[in-house]
Amino acid sequence: MKSLSLVKKAHFLLLIFVVASCTALIAQNKKITLEEIYSGTFGTKGMDRLRSLQNGDQYTILNLDRKNGVSSIDKYDYKTLEKAETILSSSKENGIPFFTSYEFNNDESKLLLATEIRPIFRRSTLGVYFVYDINTKQITKISDDKIQEPSLSPDGSKVAYVRDNNIYLFDLISNTTVQITNDGEKNKIINGVTDWVYEEEFAFVRAFEWNSNGSKLAFIRFDETNVPEFSMDVYGSDLYQTQTVFKYPKAGEDNALVSLHMFDVNSGRISTIDLNEPYYIPRIKWMNNPDFLSVQTLNRHQNNLKLVQVNAQNGTTKILLEETDNAYLDITDNLTFLKDDGFIWTSEQDGYNHIYLYDSNGKLKSQVTKGPWEVTNYYGYDPKSGRIYYQSTENGSINRDVYSIRSNGKSKKRLSHKIGRNSADFSADFTYFINTYSSAATPPEFTLHLASNGNKIKDILDNRDLLVHLENYNLSPKEFSTIKINGNELNMWMIKPTDFDVNKEYPMFMTQYSGPGSQSVSNSWRGSNDYWYQMLADEGYIVVCVDGRGTGFKGAEFKKVTYKELGKYEVEDQIDAAKKLSELPYIDEDRTGIWGWSYGGFMSTNCLLKGNDTFEMAIAVAPVTSWRFYDTIYTERFMRTPQENPTGYDENSPFNYPELLKGKYLLVHGSSDDNVHVQNAMRMVEALVQANKQFEWAIYPDKNHGIYGGNTRLHLYTKMTNFIKLNL
Known part of the structure; x- marks a missing residue:
C-alpha cells in the first residue's frame, strides 16, 4: 500500500508540474488587446508636477486621487527622499476644493490653485482659481467667474488674470479687483492671452508678465479684426447643431496685429512700446533689473529674429541680438538672464543647436558648446560653480544625456550614465537633480543624483512592476x-x-x-x-x-x-x-x-x-x-x-x-x-x-x-x- 501511495503522489506532483508549466506557457503567450491598451493597463507611474523649493533641500509633488476627489501638495527632502510634510490637502472640512495644478509665488509664501479646469484649445484653459496663504492657512477665491492664466505678483499681494479678453488685477490685501484693459472683445481684440495661432505654433498662452519687483506688468495686445473667421458645426445631442466661430489665419491671409504695452501698478497708466511694427512677438521676458524687459520680434518669413531690450521707465528700445537664416529660425524658451543681465541663448548659427553666452550689451563672450550634435534642452546656470546644465544628443541622435559645462566651454561632464533618454529636474541651488531615464527596453526610472558629478544617491521610483506584468505577453x-x-x-x-x-x-x-x-x-x-x-x-x-x-x-x-x-x-x-x-x-x-x-x-x-x-x-x-x-x-x-x-x-x-x-x-x-x-x-x-x-x-x-x-x-x-x- 505504501509503494502505491508513493506512485500516486508522484503522478500527482507530475500533474501539478505539467499544469503549472502549461499555465506559465499560456501566460507568456498572452496577446495584447486594444481594450487593454486604451484602458490604461500599460500605464507608467511618474512624479507629477514636481517643483524644487528655493532652499535647494526640498521639493514638492502634486498627488492626485481622482477617484476620491482628493489632491495634496507634499514636501520631500532631497537628501532622504522622505516626506517632510503635507503643505495642504483638499477637503470639504478645510474649504479647499479638489485642485489639479499649483504655482508658488516668488518667496513661496502663497500658492495658486487651479480647480474646475475646462480646455479651450490645445493649451488654453478656463478655470476657477484660489490663492492659499501657507502661513495663515487662509484660502481666497480670485473670481467667481472662470478666468485664464492667473499669475501671482512676486510678493504675493496681487493676482493678474484675463477674463473675456481683458486683463484684471485682484488685490489680496483689500480683496478688490481692478479692470486694467477695457477694449477686449471676442474675435476682435485680445489682451494678455494669445490668439489661436500663437497658442498653437509659438506654444504659449499667457501674454503678460510681472517684472521682478511687481511694479509693472508687460502685455501683448492682439487685434484680430482683419483675421478671417473659421467655423465648425458642433452636433451634440440637441435638436439643432451649434457653431463654434474663431479667428484662424490660413497661409497667406492676415494675421492679428500685435503690439506691446506696459501697465504701471502704482499709477494705473498703460503705455505703448514702439517696436517699429514687428510682425510677430513670440516671446517677452523680464530681465533681472525690474526696469528692463526683453522682447523677441520676428518678421513674417520667420528668418529674421531680434532680441530687443525695452526700458520700462521711458519706453526706449535697444537691439541686443539679431539673427538671420536663409530658411527659418525656431523660437525656444532657452533665454536665461544672469545676475548682471548678461544672457545665455541657444542658436543654430553654426549648423547645430548650441549654447552661447552674451554680456548685458549683447556682445558675444563665448560659444559654450560645439560639435556635430544638438543641445536639446537647457536646464539652467549655477552662478556658484559657473556651470551650465543641458541635455544633448552627444551620444547619438536617438538618445539624450545630461551634461554640465563651464560658461567658457571647458570642463564638460556627462552627468547621466545609461544609454537611452535621460532628462533632469535640478534643485534650485543645483546641488541635486532628479534624473528621469527610459529606453526602448526600460520604462521610466526616477533617480536622485549629485549635480557636481552625476553620482547616483538613491532610487526614487521605477516601473518594474510593469516589466513583470509584460513578461506575460508576446513582445518583440x-x-x-x-x-x-x-x-x-x-x-x-x-x-x-x-x-x-x-x-x-x-x-x-x-x-x-x-x-x-x-x-x-x-x-x-x-x-x-x-x-x-x-x-x-x-x-x-x-x-x-x-x-x-x-x-x-x-x-x-x-x-x-x-x-x-x-x-x-x-x-x-x-x-x-x-x-x-x-x-x-x-x-x-x-x-x-x-x-x-x-x-x-x-x-x-x-x-x-x-x-x-x-x-x-x-x-x-x-x-x-x-x-x-x-x-x-x-x-x-x-x-x-x-x-x-x-x-x-x-x-x-x-x-x-x-x-x-x-x-x-x-x-x-x-x-x-x-x-x-x-x-x-x-x-x-x-x-x-x-x-x-x-x-x-x-x-x-x-x-x-x-x-x-x-x-x-x-x-x-x-x-x-x-x-x-x-x-x-
Whole structure:
C-alpha cells in the first residue's frame, strides 16, 4: 500500500508540474488587446508636477486621487527622499476644493490653485482659481467667474488674470479687483492671452508678465479684426447643431496685429512700446533689473529674429541680438538672464543647436558648446560653480544625456550614465537633480543624483512592476539601425513578429510622422501606439519606422532641406526606404502599408499616391491635404506664402492628383478639429469621388485633432486594425 501511495503522489506532483508549466506557457503567450491598451493597463507611474523649493533641500509633488476627489501638495527632502510634510490637502472640512495644478509665488509664501479646469484649445484653459496663504492657512477665491492664466505678483499681494479678453488685477490685501484693459472683445481684440495661432505654433498662452519687483506688468495686445473667421458645426445631442466661430489665419491671409504695452501698478497708466511694427512677438521676458524687459520680434518669413531690450521707465528700445537664416529660425524658451543681465541663448548659427553666452550689451563672450550634435534642452546656470546644465544628443541622435559645462566651454561632464533618454529636474541651488531615464527596453526610472558629478544617491521610483506584468505577453524588441537613403544615413527601428522566421515573407507596415524638426525614432519607452505595433507584430506584420530628411536633431541642414517643398523629400525618403527594405528576403514586396496622423497623414496619403507602385495600403488620420488650408505661422515658416510659392503648395497637395490612387486607402478625421480642419478631408474625399476612386473613410462627430473621449480611441484603432488585416 505504501509503494502505491508513493506512485500516486508522484503522478500527482507530475500533474501539478505539467499544469503549472502549461499555465506559465499560456501566460507568456498572452496577446495584447486594444481594450487593454486604451484602458490604461500599460500605464507608467511618474512624479507629477514636481517643483524644487528655493532652499535647494526640498521639493514638492502634486498627488492626485481622482477617484476620491482628493489632491495634496507634499514636501520631500532631497537628501532622504522622505516626506517632510503635507503643505495642504483638499477637503470639504478645510474649504479647499479638489485642485489639479499649483504655482508658488516668488518667496513661496502663497500658492495658486487651479480647480474646475475646462480646455479651450490645445493649451488654453478656463478655470476657477484660489490663492492659499501657507502661513495663515487662509484660502481666497480670485473670481467667481472662470478666468485664464492667473499669475501671482512676486510678493504675493496681487493676482493678474484675463477674463473675456481683458486683463484684471485682484488685490489680496483689500480683496478688490481692478479692470486694467477695457477694449477686449471676442474675435476682435485680445489682451494678455494669445490668439489661436500663437497658442498653437509659438506654444504659449499667457501674454503678460510681472517684472521682478511687481511694479509693472508687460502685455501683448492682439487685434484680430482683419483675421478671417473659421467655423465648425458642433452636433451634440440637441435638436439643432451649434457653431463654434474663431479667428484662424490660413497661409497667406492676415494675421492679428500685435503690439506691446506696459501697465504701471502704482499709477494705473498703460503705455505703448514702439517696436517699429514687428510682425510677430513670440516671446517677452523680464530681465533681472525690474526696469528692463526683453522682447523677441520676428518678421513674417520667420528668418529674421531680434532680441530687443525695452526700458520700462521711458519706453526706449535697444537691439541686443539679431539673427538671420536663409530658411527659418525656431523660437525656444532657452533665454536665461544672469545676475548682471548678461544672457545665455541657444542658436543654430553654426549648423547645430548650441549654447552661447552674451554680456548685458549683447556682445558675444563665448560659444559654450560645439560639435556635430544638438543641445536639446537647457536646464539652467549655477552662478556658484559657473556651470551650465543641458541635455544633448552627444551620444547619438536617438538618445539624450545630461551634461554640465563651464560658461567658457571647458570642463564638460556627462552627468547621466545609461544609454537611452535621460532628462533632469535640478534643485534650485543645483546641488541635486532628479534624473528621469527610459529606453526602448526600460520604462521610466526616477533617480536622485549629485549635480557636481552625476553620482547616483538613491532610487526614487521605477516601473518594474510593469516589466513583470509584460513578461506575460508576446513582445518583440525594437531593433534600432540606420538605412542609407538618398545619400543620408536615416535612423530606423523595426519590430519583427514574435515567431519571426527568416525563411518566411511578411507584410511590412510603416509608421512615421516626418514633420520638420520632429523625431519618431527614439530610444525611449513605448507609448500606446507602440503596444499597437506589438499587437500587429504578433499578428505577423513587420512594423518599421524611418525618420527621413526634414526631421530633427541631426543638424540644421538635414532639417531645413525641405524648406519651401514640404512633402517632396520626406515622401521620396519613405518610398525609397520601403523599396530598399522590400529587398530583404523576409519582406513581401507586394504587401507594403503606411500610416500617419496629422503631418504623418499628409505623408501617408502622398506616399500611397506618388508611390503607388510601392505601397498597397495607407491610413491617414486628420491629414493636411493642402498647406493652403493650414495656419500662417507653421506653414509660412517652412513654405513662405502661397502667393510667393504656389508650386511648392500645390505639387505636394494630394487632392491635386487623386487619379494616382491604386491601393487601399482609409481616411479618418474629427469633425471639430480646430487645428487641421475637416475641410482637408472633405476636399480629399471630393477629389477621389470625382476621380471615381474607391476608398474607405470615417468622420468622428465633435472630435478634435486628438480624436479621443469615451470609446473613441478604441473604436478608431479597431477600425484601423481591421483595415490592415483586410488589406495588407
